[in-house]
Amino acid sequence: MRLSTLIATLQRIATRGGDPDVMVSVQSQAELRGTIPAVGINAAHAGFDWDSGRVLLTPAQPVVALTAAQVEAIVKSVREGQSWHTYQTYKTLRQRCRDLEAQVARLTSKNGPAASA
Structure with missing residues (x-):
């Protein structure tokens, strides 16, 4: 305008x-x-x-301003009875778990199978 x-x-x-x-x-x-x-x-x-x-x-x-993907995620979350903040916390923790799993895998492969026993 x-x-x-x-x-x-x-x-x-x-x-x-x-x-x-x-x-x-x-x-x-x-x-x-x-x-x-x-x-x-x-x-x-x-x-x-x-x-x-x-x-x-x-x-x-x-x-x-939200992206279309963020709006879609909010709508889905609300339909399922969840809050947007809970969903964001879940996403953050899920990524953190993946990062830690990758770190454990790297450390295990570095130290060999005997180190994990």
């Missing part, structure tokens, strides 16, 4: 009266009931240096 389009849209909204909150909608995999999930805007400023030519909005809460 271009700044001119945003300004025109905001001006049309402003003519309706009131002073509505400015929010950014966020994607949610949860079933929607009621309002659309959104976060507020704390600030707006013109970008400079590498961000010149851009208007940047600072959200009131962190907004993180």
Whole structure:
């Protein structure tokens, strides 16, 4: 969206009266009931240096871009009744186990079969 389009849209909204909150909608995999999930805007400023030519909005809460694979994993985890954080902990521990198994295999092969007895 271009700044001119945003300004025109905001001006049309402003003519309706009131002073509505400015929010950014966020994607949610949860079933929607009621309002659309959104976060507020704390600030707006013109970008400079590498961000010149851009208007940047600072959200009131962190907004993180997820890959399609991460979203799919979250959806699967939620469907199975698990939390995303539990899934991430599981992935980390699973990788750690694989690394330790590989280290044990290297040490065993280095020291020979007698060392493991």
